[in-house]
Amino acid sequence: MITLYxxxxxxxxxxxxxxxELGLDFRLVTLPFSMAGLRTPTYLAISPLGRVPCLVDGDLTLIESGAICQYLCETYDDGHLHRPPGHPERAAWLQWLHYAETIAVHAASLVQQRVFIAPADRSPVVQKLESRRLFKALEVIAAELATRDYLLASGFSAVDTAVGYSVHLARQLIDTTPLPTIEAYHERLAARPAFQRALDPSPLDDAPA
Ligand SMILES: N[C@@H](CCC(=O)N[C@@H](CS)C(=O)NCC(=O)O)C(=O)O
Structure with a gap:
């Protein structure tokens, strides 16, 4: 049985x-998004940095979302979501899988400012810089989407879940309306039943503005 923390x-x-998307059976363990919720001895024994995601499949434990994506595709996909070695889109598939984190680091910095830091202690300089860098990272995706609906020409793949989450988060942090292809991409992704089943309330909903 697969467990996802x-x-x-x-x-x-x-x-x-x-x-x-893969239609797999799994157990979902939802932890509070806080130091106290993630740094418990029980969870640190499973995931040593005390962050999420963490996927456990039998004897295997993985603590990086990109590695989890690649592992799940290589192990369980029938070819729809994965682009294996030798596939003409393999290099692009890997690039977008990792580019998801290039976007997310800027979004995560802004989340930290909003969720973990009291309004008086936040840095306007960091917020401005990271907002700008997040927008620039999205511009690259927006340009890719000028000629197609998903990141790969052949259609939706697992890398759209990786980048798609980053886009989903970014839209909660900065104004993405100047990037209409990003807006349309998010709308397409949000219409997917698997996206809707994975959708939760955002921790930003409860954070002071
Ligand atoms: N590169 C890692 C980043 C993991 C990560 O930092 N996760 C965040 C949630 S988005 C977390 O657990 N943060 C809690 C903390 O930093 O204390 C991945 O993509 O899995």
Whole structure:
């Protein structure tokens, strides 16, 4: 049995969404998105940095969302969501899988400012810089989507769950309306039943503005 350790609205949504896209049976363990909720001795014994996602499949434990995506595709996909070695889109598939984190690091920095730092202690400089860098990272995706609906020309794949989560998070943090292809991409992704099954309330909903 596969177990996914998860926090609502966190990067573990990528793995949660992909597990639904793959139609796999799994157990979801949802932890509070807080130091106290994630740094318990019990969870640290499973995931040593105390972050999410963490996927356990039999004897295997994985603590990086990109590695979880690649492992699940290589192990359980019938070819729809994966682009294996030798496939003409393999290099692009790998690039977008990892580019998801290039986007997410800026979004995560802004989440930290909003969720973990009291309003008086936040840095306007960091917020401005990271908002700008997040927008620039999205511009690259927006340009890719000018000529197609998904990141790969052949259609929806697992890398759209990786980048798609980053886009989903970014839209909660900055104004993405100047990027209409990003908006249309998010709308297409959000219409997928597997996305909807993995959708949680955002931790940003409760954070002071
Ligand atoms: N590169 C890792 C990042 C994992 C990560 O930092 N997860 C965040 C949630 S989005 C987390 O657990 N944060 C809790 C903390 O930093 O204390 C991945 O993609 O899995």
């Amino acid at each position: 998860h926090c609502a609205g966190a990067r573990s949504m990528r793995s949660h969404w992909l597990l639904h």
